[in-house]
Structure formats: structure tokens, C-alpha cells
Amino acid sequence: MNAVSTYVSGAELDRVSSRDFLRYDDSGVNWRVVEGYGTVIATHGRDLPVVLGSPVQLIDHSGRRLRVETAHGSIAADAAIVTVPSALIAEESIVFRPLLPKKTQAALGLPLGLADKLFLSLSHAEEFDEEIRLFGRTDRSETGVYHFRAFGRSHIEAYFGGRLASELEARDDVGFVDFAVGELVALLGSNFARRVKPLKLKRWGADPFSRGSYSYALPGKADCRAELAAPVDNRLFFAGEACSRSDYSTAHGAYLSGVAAAEAVIASQKTRR
Template sequence: MMSLPSSIDVAIIGAGAAGLGTAHALKNSGRSVIVLEARDRVGGRGHTIQAAPNVTFDLGCGWLHSADRNAFVKIADELNFEIDRTLPPWRERGYGKSFPPEERAEFFRALDEFFERIEKAAQSGRDSPANLYLEKGNRWNPMIDAISSYINGCETDRLSILDFDAYEDTGINWRVRRGYGALMAAYGASLPLALDCQVTLIDHSAKRLRIETSKGTLTADKVIVTVPTNLIADEAIRFSPALPEKVDAARGLPLGLADKVMLALDEPELLPADGNLRGATMRTEMGTYHLRPFAQPCIEGFFGGKFAQELEDAGDGAIAARAIDEIVSFLGNDFRRRLRPLKESRWAHDPFARGSYSHALPGHAGKRAVLAAPVDGRLFFAGEATSPHFFSTAHGAHDSGERAAREVMAALSFRDRA
């Protein structure tokens, strides 16, 4: 951990995937750089914990999405982190009688047809809420909304079809055996960091920018802001002069909510490794469960959207209690004694995240470019919400950090030539 300097060439706000990508890109630039992080750790919404001696748990991002285009795959190789290439259990390897194969097939047909209708509608260039493209009266609509809450952090009525269609997914999804958050922590270990350093104000009224933090004040030539949109929207970090267009863009790109819970599983041999458990549930208020990830003795549950918010608001332990009740309803009462809560995420109540990942509200798909645009060649923005095609992912955040670093270097080079 660095002590806070009084003056720096480039200050990076936030040590999540975007801030780390930015700092690494500037590492050999010949400029002085510091990363200011409000938490006592790096990684942001990537955080691995040891939930039990034999259970590793990614509280935040856990999948290397679009792994064939994901910068963290190469980073993992360089840092000797093992990549697990087992296929995700989302469609295949359904387990139990609660969601029979014929009903699973029917549901996935309905889901794919919904996605196809959105793709076709998006070709017009006109935005609208995704729920308009649910087939009227389809029995699977509530579950489609639940799936949207896992994918997007929100239900379909809050989802822009243009934004959803802009997302690029190669369909290759891998995992980091020791944890995605652990990989980010290792990636950030060599960087100039000031932890427990909460930024409250960025004053860009003078030639040099003044940054007020919980550890004092410093000035910088350039500042790169990589914090989640909800912090900008709530003005947890203030700008002077104010930047209403940035606040407006952030409010159009809110962080939805996707929470996880990890349950210890006694007699794990009773369930298959990397299986998927879900009910043929005709409601949106449902979880989905990854059985024994990495063959560990545990079950990982996922909840999203309004339901995840309700469970968070109900207090610590509510997500685990709901997950256990639902799993028991699928597998039988004998399983209640085999399940024990270990840890659950509560991203909406995390003061430095206030949600999980961004989605564009209907009519706001163009706000990603607005949020990403530099201000006056001195103030720059990165983060997953600024990624045009890989938003909501750690690698999208990382790549946006590299983009912001290039913008900073171009601005510095121009100044040096002037």
C-alpha cells in the first residue's frame, strides 16, 4: 500500500478490473500513477473468499465469459492460475425430477425464440423494453424474466433491446479454479495502490485536478474514473464543476442485481458435480443452482433482480434460507439436514458497488458512449458500463481501462508537443 502523494501525473479511481487494466497499461509509460481504492482490497466486484476449508467461492464475477476473447485468460496463464474448461451447466446437465427434460427443452425453445424476436426488432434501430417481445400467454414468461434477472440483473421490462442486442457473446465460458477474484488480486499486487482511500470530490476547475479523499487531498494532471455507475448516479463522488451529462448517463445505465449464495453439502456424492438444479417454476421469484462446482462439497445458488433485492432487504441469511427451502422442495426433506449456509453476497448493500452490473434502461442504449467520453482531455472514464459490447463483464471492464489509458497517453503526448 502506497502513502498518498501530494501530486501525481495520473490518478485512477477504483481498483476493480477497469482500474487494474488501466494501471497495467500505464505501468511503463514513464508517468507517475496511483490507484485510489475505497475498499481494503483490489478486485471491486471480483472477490474470492474461502467459504470453507474445501470450498472456494467467487462472491462476484466467476465466469470467464467469451473466454476466447477474454484478456483474463492470458493474465491467468501468466500468473499460473489454472483455467477450468468444463462446460457451464446452464443448459446441459439438468438434474432431478423438478424440471423434466421435455419441459427444459420446451423452456429453452421459448427462451431462444424470445432472443430471436429481440434481435430482429433491434435491427430497426428503435429502442423499446424487452418485455414487449415476450410471447403473450406463454407459460414460460415468468422464468424468462428470472433468467433475465441473472443475465442482466433486471427483469425484461427494464431492459433496452438495443443494448441487449449489442452485447457480444462467443459462447465460450471458462472458470478460474482458484477464483476470478483471486486472479484479480494477484494481477493488482504489483501496482501502486492506496487502499481504504475513498474519493469524494474531483475538482477540475483549475489546470490541475484536485482530488479529495478520506486520506487527504492530492492533485493530478489526469484522472480516470472507473467506479460503478450507481456511485456516479448517486453522486457519491462529486464533480466540480458538476457533470450533469455523466450523472444522467449513469442513471440510464443502473447496476442491476445478481446475488449468490454458497451452501455446504454433506454427503456430496449423492449429487453430480457441475450439475444444474432448477424447478419448472411458473414464477420469476426463483433461484437456480450449480451443484458441486469444481466437484466441491457445496451448492452455489443464484438470485437476481427484484427478488434478490427483496431477499437482501430481508437481512443477512435470507438468501440462504430461501435457497435451502427451494432445494429441499426439489430434492426432498432429507436434504435439509445436509445443507448448511456458508456465505451469501449482498451487492446492493455494498456501499462501493450498490449493485452487480450495468444494463441500459429502455431508451438509454446510447449512454454507454456518453459515459465513456473524456472531459476536457483531462478527465477520463472506464468500467464495464462504458464497454460497447462486453458490458457487465470483468473483461469488458479490463478492456475499457486499456482504452482509457490510450486516451490518457494520447492527451499527454499532445500536451508535450504543444
């Protein structure tokens, strides 16, 4: 059960709020995208003016208009939607002036779990059925799950969560590969090591713009999601999966919270006029 919790929440059961967990609304519809979510986002927003490589450092909401300081200069705005992961708000990577201690505390109650993926190429893949999964071990929680031939492709998607992922991130990339190959060899025999090669690894905890994978609520902190999502002075709005009461940890939860925030911004502008 603990292993499954690390895949679902990115953390072991003792760290996860049962109330928050029970609020999750699983629609049973979770689509994977062959081209990747990056392609979905780029396509969906292709007509929008977007500036990349310009991280926000400070949002000053003390004046009549907001002043947003970025790595490439200042922007004045009537309103803004903050969509950064909860870990960055907790770390105060973006400085709010005046400070927003309630937001910081809410974000601290919603840490990001860790769920890392390693992709391995697989030779003679046709010997395995498509879309099958193997657990590395069933007698301990520190184990990986291995998804064979996703979309019929000749590769294995290895998935590591919770403390195991954190421990592996403390090593180099070879540590992930050695762990995965060790578990697969134990399941499928020593010759299997020659059939796999590393393709791609994503270490979410090391990503400076994420600091983790997706949020979970600490025990007693389930209501932090509402606090994090609440607007400030009808000018600063917040969105992202951590702001979703029942669809957290998902792309659709992040998207729907963003739509709600955008609609709230539009409504606030009409009121001002």
C-alpha cells in the first residue's frame, strides 16, 4: 500500500491527509498523450503572446497597479494569476510585497510529492504484451513499477516515488538505472540486463521551476487548498493543481483551476469599470 501511495501521491501514507485523499474525484478518464503534454500546451496556447526564460522574481501589490519584476524587466498590470507550484510559494521563490504569510503557510501544508520517471529502450520488445506493468518487489514499499511497451513502443517506463525517488535523486543518473536494472533482473533473469539501455530520466525534485512532481496535503492540512486558491484584493489570483479541491495532482485539475481564475479576473475587471 505504501508503494502505491508513493506513485499516487508522491509520498508515503503517513505523510498524506486522509481527508484530502478522500476528496479526490477520480473520473476514471486519464489520457496519456503520445506527443507529450508539452505539445498539448504549446498547441493550446499557440496564439497567445508568451515570453519564456523570464522568471518572475517579485510581485509588488502595494500600489494602485501591480508591479511584476522579472529577470528581463518590470511589467505593470491590473491583475495577475500566479500558477507556480506550491513548493515555490512555500520557498518564497517569488517575493510578494507586502508579504502574503497565509499563502506561504498554505503552500507549506501542500508539499510536492516526488514521482520520477526513467525510460529504458527494450530490445526484442515483441516478446512482451503491450501495456503491461510489473512491480519490482511486493515485500517492501521502496520499489519501482515498470510499464512495458506503452503505446506499443519498444521501451520500459520505470516509475519511482516517495522516499525512494528522493534517495535516488541524491545519487547520479546511473543510480536510477542501476536500481531499475537490478529489480528487472531479479524478475526476469540476469540476461535481461543486456536488453535495456537508458533513454531519458526526469528528476522532478531537481527542477528549479518545480521542486517536485505534484502536491499532497499533510495530515490536518486538507483545507490549505482553499486558502492557496483564494484571491488577494481581487487582483492577485492563484491557480494550479494544488489549488484544486478534488482534481489535484492532475493536468486537468491545473487547467480547470486556471480557467476559474481567468474567469474571476474578467469578472473583477468588469466590476472595476
